[in-house]
Amino acid sequence: xxxxxxxxxxxxYDYILDVSLRESDILAELREETSHHxxxxxxxxxxxxxxxxxxxxxxxxKRYLEVGTFTGYSSLAMAxxxxxxxxxxxxxxSEEYTAIARKxxxxxxxxxxxxxxxxxxxxxxxxxxxxxxxxxxxxxxIDADKANYGAYxxxxxxxxxxxxxxxxxxxxxxGAVADPEVDDEDTTAIRALNARLHHDERISLSLVPIGDxxxxxxxx
Ligand code: CA
Numbered sequence: 001x002x003x004x005x006x007x008x009x010x011x012x013y014d015y016i017l018d019v020s021l022r023e024s025d026i027l028a029e030l031r032e033e034t035s036h037h038x039x040x041x042x043x044x045x046x047x048x049x050x051x052x053x054x055x056x057x058x059x060x061x062k063r064y065l066e067v068g069t070f071t072g073y074s075s076l077a078m079a080x081x082x083x084x085x086x087x088x089x090x091x092x093x094s095e096e097y098t099a100i101a102r103k104x105x106x107x108x109x110x111x112x113x114x115x116x117x118x119x120x121x122x123x124x125x126x127x128x129x130x131x132x133x134x135x136x137x138x139x140x141x142i143d144a145d146k147a148n149y150g151a152y153x154x155x156x157x158x159x160x161x162x163x164x165x166x167x168x169x170x171x172x173x174x175g176a177v178a179d180p181e182v183d184d185e186d187t188t189a190i191r192a193l194n195a196r197l198h199h200d201e202r203i204s205l206s207l208v209p210i211g212d213x214x215x216x217x218x219x220x
Pocket of ligand 1: 042043044143169170
């Protein structure tokens, strides 16, 4: 018994997957294909994909926005869970990575639900705000360049409806956030957002130690 979050041993992690992971064949295939990619560490873990899908279902989300699509695991997991009438808006800078995402969206039959914006996400989010998408989204996932995390949150808070959910990924950054010896730009940016969220009265939050750390934010 433990009254704090457990450290996961390899055996315990495997057990969690054994007794709870439900990953569709197409998601497993996408994960397998991405695992050969040099940047495969950027893909979310399967249990995190399942957790986010559950959050999407719990919040009744039909309008999902994500910043940082990579090869499409999170967007595909969300599209498959929140229904064929859901709207999925994806932001990324990479034609190469998102080509893999597009291939799997096509195969899963969700392409017509997904809008992909290639370019700097701050510009895309600004564009969404100026085209009547304020308070539009039910759920947002932030998982892109860490230096802009603060800007993505600020814009996201305007784009997500009251009662909606923003999930911010990599908030524990392999533990670097708690290591005073580390002061690179990415770690500093994540720490700054974590500190800011802690006392932001406009939201309620929980930092969940799943994957690399995922902060869940409910907009009041
Ligand atoms: Ca991530």
